[in-house]
Amino acid sequence: MQPIDTLIKARWIIPVEPDDVVYDQHAVAVHEGRILDVLPATEAESRFQPAVSHTLSEHALIPGLVNSHTHAAMTLFRGLADDLPLMEWLNDHIWPAERRWISDEFVQDGVRLAAAEMLRGGTTCFNDMYFFPDDTGRAATAVGVRAVVGLIVIDFPTVWARDADEYLMKGLDVHDQFRADPLVHTAFAPHAPYTVADAPLERIGVLAEELDIPIHMHVHETDDEIRSSLESHGKRPLARLDDIGLLSPRLMAVHMTHVEEAEIARVADCNASVVHAPESNLKLASGFCPVSRFQQLGVNVALGTDGAASNNDLDMLSETRTAALLGKAVAGSPSAIAAHTSLRMATLNGARALGIDHITGSLEAGKSADMVAIDLGQLETQPVYHPISQVVYAGNRRQVSDVWVAGRHVLKDRALVTVDEAAVIAKAKAWRERIWEADRHGGECDW
Amino acid sequence: MQPIDTLIKARWIIPVEPDDVVYDQHAVAVHEGRILDVLPATEAESRFQPAVSHTLSEHALIPGLVNSHTHAAMTLFRGLADDLPLMEWLNDHIWPAERRWISDEFVQDGVRLAAAEMLRGGTTCFNDMYFFPDDTGRAATAVGVRAVVGLIVIDFPTVWARDADEYLMKGLDVHDQFRADPLVHTAFAPHAPYTVADAPLERIGVLAEELDIPIHMHVHETDDEIRSSLESHGKRPLARLDDIGLLSPRLMAVHMTHVEEAEIARVADCNASVVHAPESNLKLASGFCPVSRFQQLGVNVALGTDGAASNNDLDMLSETRTAALLGKAVAGSPSAIAAHTSLRMATLNGARALGIDHITGSLEAGKSADMVAIDLGQLETQPVYHPISQVVYAGNRRQVSDVWVAGRHVLKDRALVTVDEAAVIAKAKAWRERIWEADRHGGECDW
Numbered sequence: 001m002q003p004i005d006t007l008i009k010a011r012w013i014i015p016v017e018p019d020d021v022v023y024d025q026h027a028v029a030v031h032e033g034r035i036l037d038v039l040p041a042t043e044a045e046s047r048f049q050p051a052v053s054h055t056l057s058e059h060a061l062i063p064g065l066v067n068s069h070t071h072a073a074m075t076l077f078r079g080l081a082d083d084l085p086l087m088e089w090l091n092d093h094i095w096p097a098e099r100r101w102i103s104d105e106f107v108q109d110g111v112r113l114a115a116a117e118m119l120r121g122g123t124t125c126f127n128d129m130y131f132f133p134d135d136t137g138r139a140a141t142a143v144g145v146r147a148v149v150g151l152i153v154i155d156f157p158t159v160w161a162r163d164a165d166e167y168l169m170k171g172l173d174v175h176d177q178f179r180a181d182p183l184v185h186t187a188f189a190p191h192a193p194y195t196v197a198d199a200p201l202e203r204i205g206v207l208a209e210e211l212d213i214p215i216h217m218h219v220h221e222t223d224d225e226i227r228s229s230l231e232s233h234g235k236r237p238l239a240r241l242d243d244i245g246l247l248s249p250r251l252m253a254v255h256m257t258h259v260e261e262a263e264i265a266r267v268a269d270c271n272a273s274v275v276h277a278p279e280s281n282l283k284l285a286s287g288f289c290p291v292s293r294f295q296q297l298g299v300n301v302a303l304g305t306d307g308a309a310s311n312n313d314l315d316m317l318s319e320t321r322t323a324a325l326l327g328k329a330v331a332g333s334p335s336a337i338a339a340h341t342s343l344r345m346a347t348l349n350g351a352r353a354l355g356i357d358h359i360t361g362s363l364e365a366g367k368s369a370d371m372v373a374i375d376l377g378q379l380e381t382q383p384v385y386h387p388i389s390q391v392v393y394a395g396n397r398r399q400v401s402d403v404w405v406a407g408r409h410v411l412k413d414r415a416l417v418t419v420d421e422a423a424v425i426a427k428a429k430a431w432r433e434r435i436w437e438a439d440r441h442g443g444e445c446d447w
Numbered sequence: 448m449q450p451i452d453t454l455i456k457a458r459w460i461i462p463v464e465p466d467d468v469v470y471d472q473h474a475v476a477v478h479e480g481r482i483l484d485v486l487p488a489t490e491a492e493s494r495f496q497p498a499v500s501h502t503l504s505e506h507a508l509i510p511g512l513v514n515s516h517t518h519a520a521m522t523l524f525r526g527l528a529d530d531l532p533l534m535e536w537l538n539d540h541i542w543p544a545e546r547r548w549i550s551d552e553f554v555q556d557g558v559r560l561a562a563a564e565m566l567r568g569g570t571t572c573f574n575d576m577y578f579f580p581d582d583t584g585r586a587a588t589a590v591g592v593r594a595v596v597g598l599i600v601i602d603f604p605t606v607w608a609r610d611a612d613e614y615l616m617k618g619l620d621v622h623d624q625f626r627a628d629p630l631v632h633t634a635f636a637p638h639a640p641y642t643v644a645d646a647p648l649e650r651i652g653v654l655a656e657e658l659d660i661p662i663h664m665h666v667h668e669t670d671d672e673i674r675s676s677l678e679s680h681g682k683r684p685l686a687r688l689d690d691i692g693l694l695s696p697r698l699m700a701v702h703m704t705h706v707e708e709a710e711i712a713r714v715a716d717c718n719a720s721v722v723h724a725p726e727s728n729l730k731l732a733s734g735f736c737p738v739s740r741f742q743q744l745g746v747n748v749a750l751g752t753d754g755a756a757s758n759n760d761l762d763m764l765s766e767t768r769t770a771a772l773l774g775k776a777v778a779g780s781p782s783a784i785a786a787h788t789s790l791r792m793a794t795l796n797g798a799r800a801l802g803i804d805h806i807t808g809s810l811e812a813g814k815s816a817d818m819v820a821i822d823l824g825q826l827e828t829q830p831v832y833h834p835i836s837q838v839v840y841a842g843n844r845r846q847v848s849d850v851w852v853a854g855r856h857v858l859k860d861r862a863l864v865t866v867d868e869a870a871v872i873a874k875a876k877a878w879r880e881r882i883w884e885a886d887r888h889g890g891e892c893d894w
Contacts, residue, residue, distance in 0.1 A: 078828075078829070078830065078837075079830075079831070079832045079833055079836045079837050079840060079841060080832045081832075082833065082836045082840060083781065083782050083785035083786060083836075084781065084782055085780070085782055086781055113826060116826050117826055120827070121827075279772060281776065282772035282775060282776040283771075283772050283775060283781065283840075284781050285775040285776050285778070285780050285783070286776075287776075288776065308841075311840070312836070312837075312840040312841045313827060313840070313841045313843075315827075315843075318765075322769075322772075324730075325726060325729035325769075326729055326773075328729060328730060328731075328732040329728065329729040329732050329734075329735065332732050333732050334530065334531065334532060334533055334730065334731050334732045335530050335531055335532055338529075339529060339530060379560060379563050379564055379868060379871055379872050379875070380564050380568075380760060381525075382525070382560065382872050382875040382876065382879075383523065383525065383526075383875045383876055383878060383879030383882075384526070385527045385528075385879065385882075385883055385886075386526050386527075389526045389529045389530075389759070390525075390526050390759075393526060393529060393730075393760070394525060394526060394755075394760045396760075396762075396843065396844070396845060397843070398843060398845035421826060424826055425824070425825075425826050425829050428830045429829065429830060432829075432830030432831065432832065435830075436832055439832075
């Protein structure tokens with residue numbers, strides 16, 4: 001008998017790799033934070049001597065969900081302003097609030113709230129783009145969630161940096177801070193083609209190669225972005241990124257709601273990833289990403305919630321469902337974006353886009369034990385014919401019972417282990433009072 | 448001090464009528480199943496002497512959600528077959544399963560599962576279309592949920608009836624059975640234009656006037672339906688219904704995903720209602736209902752989940768969110784289908800379509816006390832800037848803490864009072880074993 005840290009027996013195990021497979025009455029053996037084996041429960045019991053053992057008799061065990069695009073700290077702005085035309089939303093509410101409130105403290109508090117929400121909903125890894133990425137990384141470490149913090153670059157000054165050079169310099173410093181951290185990874189995060197000039201984008205391309213990290217960027221989110229690029233640069237944003245050399249397997253192009261067939265083919269040729277954020281796209285009426293078409297040409301499509309200011313939750317299970325539902329409607333086919341395809345987008349495809357698919361994204365021997373148990377025994381998910389279908393189409397994040405990140409049991413029977421829930425809520429309420437007053441009286445700018 | 452049955456004080460009350468209003472620190476006074484008054488909490492405490500009092504300090508109290516289109520018993524087929532082309536889904540799975548399994552017992556068990564799910568999710572009234580509507584009504588009464596049972600009519604024989612005449616006769620009998628029931632209402636439910644001939648539709652038109660009940664029908668769900676109507680009748684289905692005289696305030700036209708501008712105008716002129724089922728439309732790739740356009744012309748648009756075989760849940764809060772999100776994308780405007788508009792679709796508009804808006808759909812004096820409390824104090828809905836926005840865009844049905852139907856407290860702090868949850872789940876599991884075996888071995892027909 002081999003002594004191990006943990007053995008988790010589950011009614012169903014959905015490993016994601018291989019695709020569209022469900023293991024019945026299997027177990028995951030975990031030791032020193034990694035998956036040792038996925039095997040029949042009876043076999044596991046005869047081979048391993050676990051220090052801790054869990055039996056999940058009505059549950060599906062899936063890989064931790066990977067939220068491939070968010071702005072975690074913005075959770076403090078959840079629902080501040082909704083149902084408004086895009087420019088009114090940004091000019092009168094979001095941007096004034098950001099200018100007034102963003103600080104290291106705001107980011108720490110916002111990320112803790114976001115991370116708590118994400119863990120409770122089965123997200124074990126998030127890819128972030130925001131100011132004070134060092135604080136995002138520190139909050140993630142404190143909470144025990146995996147994060148890819150975005151080394152943000154934008155052409156205008158903020159409280160985080162004055163100009164592209166300073167953004168880059170501070171970004172490189174953040175990268176260095178987390179070089180040895182097992183949970184915090186980094187990515188360059190130039191905000192969007194329309195907010196970053198050619199020169200910094202070229203430097204980012206070179207630096208991303210040197211540091212071997214991905215590039216996380218909003219691309220082709222709105223019609224307007226394309227129109228203004230044609231005016232300023234004489235080409236569409238994607239063509240401009242291509243000319244600068246950014247179309248590569250490192251690129252995570254977020255949104256892509258306005259694309260022509262040739263652009264889809266070009267993204268496929270370059271092995272770039274697309275990050276689909278369907279609920280944000282719907283809420284902001286950005287357009288429809290042709291997910292099924294991207295996949296037909298072999299593009300790796302991941303999933304993200306976007307920030308809570310435009311969603312308004314960080315619920316990856318709901319996003320997975322929305323992606324499957326909307327993908328069918330956009331493709332005009334009820335067999336497009338099957339449940340297992342959407343679940344793969346929400347896990348392994350995200351890890352691959354982030355360059356960490358050797359670490360997470362599926363339940364395979366050798367990977368980090370990033371795992372989520374979903375209780376399907378409740379009446380809302382009865383009866384169970386096809387566990388993958390049930391998780392995606394009927395599952396609710398509130399049925400997530402247990403979560404492990406790198407083998408650490410961070411959600412135990414719905415209770416957060418690493419987060420003081422009451423303190424997180426109290427801070428959210430305190431921020432609300434300040435933010436709300438300022439929003440009502442019009443945003444004055446501190447910068 | 449006036450003695451009353453119940454006083455419910457809530458942090459926020461969202462009455463739906465008036466529209467887009469939130470009452471802060473108010474109370475609802477309930478007596479003999481009805482709402483006596485909605486008033487400031489302090490005033491209520493000095494005016495009323497309640498037998499039972501509730502204080503919901505972090506909650507929004509909203510009218511019970513009205514699920515305006517479902518096939519409740521089909522919940523037993525939840526997830527039986529997904530991600531398939533429409534005709535394969537129907538021919539190889541759903542229709543064989545229905546032919547084999549539908550019975551009074553199946554409907555009783557299925558409706559109890561569905562009603563339990565709906566109550567736990569804040570739905571206090573559902574509009575049903577299925578076989579054995581008498582059993583649907585009896586199950587609804589037993590569980591204590593309000594129901595409009597559909598007097599189904601379809602041209603082909605089933606275990607419920609042989610031909611249109613028998614469907615009608617049995618329907619009239621069901622109507623009589625529930626004439627005096629305070630919770631069970633009826634509607635004619637001719638399945639769809641392509642499954643019911645002109646003659647029975649004409650009779651339904653006459654009978655609906657006589658009995659003063661609505662007509663609940665799938666209309667313009669798919670392109671195919673329109674094409675085949677043009678072939679068989681030389682006109683589009685809606686034009687045919689118009690010629691038969693069914694376009695009236697009694698009509699609840701469900702889906703309407705393929706409509707021309709003139710048809711929208713005609714529906715508006717006739718004061719017919721549209722029932723929007725966005726998640727089913729997405730999942731079956733039926734098309735996009737132009738909800739915002741219908742509303743611009745003054746059409747009453749209600750919301751429904753459709754059956755759990757094509758959704759796969761009966762989650763009206765999620766449907767409300769999807770309607771708001773999708774409505775913006777379809778209209779191409781982030782200010783279309785605001786949160787309060789979608790919540791009104793899910794409550795008062797449903798009651799109006801069903802002809803019971805004098806009874807339910809809003810928190811107003813004189814109406815039945817059909818009410819739902821949603822706990823916004825949890826971290827997933829923090830901070831709270833705008834309660835309506837929070838309920839619609841971030842609310843999860845698992846945050847529904849308490850539900851009252853006609854003043855009866857049927858969900859108490861998440862616990863179902865009228866349903867034996869374990870028994871409902873056990874029956875769902877037992878049905879699953881039988882249905883699953885038959886589905887795997889190909890559907891043989893008993894009829």
